[in-house]
Amino acid sequence: MLTGFGGQLGREWVDHFTQTGLEFNAFGSADLDITDEKAVDKVIADIKPDVIINCAAYTKVDLAEDESERCAEVNTLAVGYLASSAAKHGAKFVHYSTDYVFSGVIEDRITFPKGYPPNHGGNPQNVYGRTKWEGEEFIRNTCEDYLILRVSWLCGKHGNNFVKTMRRLASERPEINVVSDQFGSPSFTDQVVFNTIKLIDKQASGTFHIASDGLISWYDFAKEIIRLSDVNCKVNSISSNEFPQKATRPAYSKLDCSETEQLTGVKIENWKTALQRLIYKLV
Ligand SMILES: NC(=O)c1ccc[n+]([C@@H]2O[C@H](COP(=O)([O-])OP(=O)(O)OC[C@H]3O[C@@H](n4cnc5c(N)ncnc54)[C@H](OP(=O)(O)O)[C@@H]3O)[C@@H](O)[C@H]2O)c1
Numbered sequence: 001m002l003t004g005f006g007g008q009l010g011r012e013w014v015d016h017f018t019q020t021g022l023e024f025n026a027f028g029s030a031d032l033d034i035t036d037e038k039a040v041d042k043v044i045a046d047i048k049p050d051v052i053i054n055c056a057a058y059t060k061v062d063l064a065e066d067e068s069e070r071c072a073e074v075n076t077l078a079v080g081y082l083a084s085s086a087a088k089h090g091a092k093f094v095h096y097s098t099d100y101v102f103s104g105v106i107e108d109r110i111t112f113p114k115g116y117p118p119n120h121g122g123n124p125q126n127v128y129g130r131t132k133w134e135g136e137e138f139i140r141n142t143c144e145d146y147l148i149l150r151v152s153w154l155c156g157k158h159g160n161n162f163v164k165t166m167r168r169l170a171s172e173r174p175e176i177n178v179v180s181d182q183f184g185s186p187s188f189t190d191q192v193v194f195n196t197i198k199l200i201d202k203q204a205s206g207t208f209h210i211a212s213d214g215l216i217s218w219y220d221f222a223k224e225i226i227r228l229s230d231v232n233c234k235v236n237s238i239s240s241n242e243f244p245q246k247a248t249r250p251a252y253s254k255l256d257c258s259e260t261e262q263l264t265g266v267k268i269e270n271w272k273t274a275l276q277r278l279i280y281k282l283v
Contacts, residue, residue, distance in 0.1 A: 001049035002026040004056030008159030012189035034078035062246040064127040079135035083142040099152035100129030104250020115254035126247035148207040156189025170233035180219035180237035188274040198264035209255035212271035
């Protein structure tokens with residue numbers, strides 16, 4: 001059972017199910033509002049899924065600062081409904097979370113050079129991150145068989161993301177400004193689906209990270225996107241102060257994926273390789 005099938009990760013899952021012929025039931029927000037507790041439980045009781053994959057989320061990070069109640073309904077309360085119903089009906093619950101659950105201070109680049117480990121405590125700095133952390137806590141307190149999979153800087157061929165935005169801006173403007181003082185590593189939706197399947201196959205349960213190998217700034221990322229896209233556009237480095245946003249963003253939010261790598265036995269892919277594949281798909 002898949003929720004949030006209309007989003008960028010949800011659509012990647014639909015592609016995977018369609019290509020592999022795996023039996024699945026997918027729900028968009030119009031078919032199943034996950035904030036409707038009774039509807040959620042009824043669907044799960046009817047379908048009796050082996051696995052529930054939740055790709056539904058409130059993801060408008062800046063708007064969340066003004067819509068904190070709605071954000072919490074979707075990212076915390078509704079996640080609790082899904083988790084409780086999954087536990088009641090014996091389904092494994094697979095849920096996606098974010099690097100924004102961590103404090104993201106730049107000093108942590110020294111403390112955690114490989115990235116934040118999955119068991120590091122949450123200390124979110126914005127509403128979206130706080131609601132996602134509280135959603136995670138619901139799952140850890142409710143389910144025995146679950147996967148909380150944190151991803152960062154998510155991008156793929158579907159929906160809106162940084163890669164597509166940079167390509168569009170580069171085709172419209174002679175130069176673009178991109179922040180160079182926020183560091184992390186992108187998660188690509190095809191990598192996320194692949195690693196999720198590997199973790200399910202290994203019967204893993206707990207909190208894990210899925211992102212690509214390497215540590216870059218948004219500026220580094222933009223430069224490589226433009227280079228691979230073969231467009232003539234200059235990328236200028238700016239600081240976060242020069243690009244004010246409503247929600248505070250982490251300065252450092254790399255996710256340590258070693259536990260995922262050890263468990264799946266598959267080396268985490270470098271961001272440049274994964275980006276090259278995505279650009280090829282977008283052409
Ligand atoms: N995007 C990122 O950069 C990023 C980074 C880190 C982590 N993540 C996490 O990764 C996961 C997937 O993100 P994404 O980028 O694929 O998100 P997305 O493209 O914004 O998709 C989210 C989906 O959730 C659906 N949804 C929202 N409220 C719902 C509700 N009440 N009931 C049912 N469905 C609802 C939306 O449907 P409608 O559009 O119809 O409302 C949308 O299809 C999320 O858990 C997100 O928090 C994302």
